[in-house]
Amino acid sequence: MAFLLAFILLIIPGHGLAQADGDDGWRFPRPAFYTISYAGNNAWNPGIAFDSGFLLKEHMNIRNSGKTILRQLYFLTRYSLYLDPGSHTAFYGQYGFSYRRSGPEGWFHSLEVLPLGSYRSFLPETWAVEEGEPPERLLLAGRTYFSPGIHYHFGKHHSNDQERGWFAGCGLTLLVPYNTYVMPVFTVEMGWRFSVRKERK
Numbered sequence: 001m002a003f004l005l006a007f008i009l010l011i012i013p014g015h016g017l018a019q020a021d022g023d024d025g026w027r028f029p030r031p032a033f034y035t036i037s038y039a040g041n042n043a044w045n046p047g048i049a050f051d052s053g054f055l056l057k058e059h060m061n062i063r064n065s066g067k068t069i070l071r072q073l074y075f076l077t078r079y080s081l082y083l084d085p086g087s088h089t090a091f092y093g094q095y096g097f098s099y100r101r102s103g104p105e106g107w108f109h110s111l112e113v114l115p116l117g118s119y120r121s122f123l124p125e126t127w128a129v130e131e132g133e134p135p136e137r138l139l140l141a142g143r144t145y146f147s148p149g150i151h152y153h154f155g156k157h158h159s160n161d162q163e164r165g166w167f168a169g170c171g172l173t174l175l176v177p178y179n180t181y182v183m184p185v186f187t188v189e190m191g192w193r194f195s196v197r198k199e200r201k
Contacts, residue, residue, distance in 0.1 A: 031053060031195075032074065034193070035167070037051075038191060039082075049078055049079070049081075051076060052077050054075040054076075055072060055073075056075055057073045067103070067104045070101070071099070073097060073099055073100075074098040076095070076097060077094075078093065079091075080092050080093075088121040088123050090120060091120050092120065094117035094173070095117065097112070108155060108167075109152075109154050110154075111152055112153070112171075118145070120144045121144075121145075145176055145178065145183075146175075147173050148173070149172060151189065153167045153169035153189065154168065155167030155169075161195075163195035164193060164194050165193055167191060168189065168190040168191075172185070172187075173185045
């Protein structure tokens with residue numbers, strides 16, 4: 001059941017993008033940006049993450065000093081691959097919201113709260129042994145966890161383009177239940193944000 005839920009969650013954004021190109025039916029906005037980043041626990045546990053952000057709301061505030069502050073709220077999807085050598089490989093998807101505050105010089109800060117997520121681990125060669133039966137190799141052995149997360153990023157926009165630039169930060173993902181408790185996974189993250197949307201004429 002958990003694996004089926006994870007699969008359903010992973011196809012929702014793709015279905016929305018397909019509907020966005022049609023003339024009829026439900027429509028979901030195109031992503032405002034994509035990101036690709038390193039997202040590893042440390043130098044020995046590397047990972048990679050792919051994000052897509054859909055703009056929900058933005059507000060521009062011009063202060064008395066003349067400085068412009070832009071605040072934006074996005075719906076965010078994240079897909080990640082993670083490698084723990086000698087232990088397991090994992091794939092996980094997370095969904096939630098990103099709040100981003102951008103200053104006049106192009107610097108920005110963002111807080112990402114991802115309350116919905118699924119983490120699937122894949123173990124190396126694994127065998128099952130039962131009394132009176134020959135050993136049997138298990139195919140795609142592993143476990144599925146509920147995996148909410150929270151992330152903080154800072155970075156800088158590129159040449160007045162709000163959807164291009166570099167960023168760095170950190171994240172925390174919780175694996176629930178991990179045996180009889182909750183297992184936190186900390187990640188260090190750095191990458192590039194870009195957009196493939198064409199400007200309307």
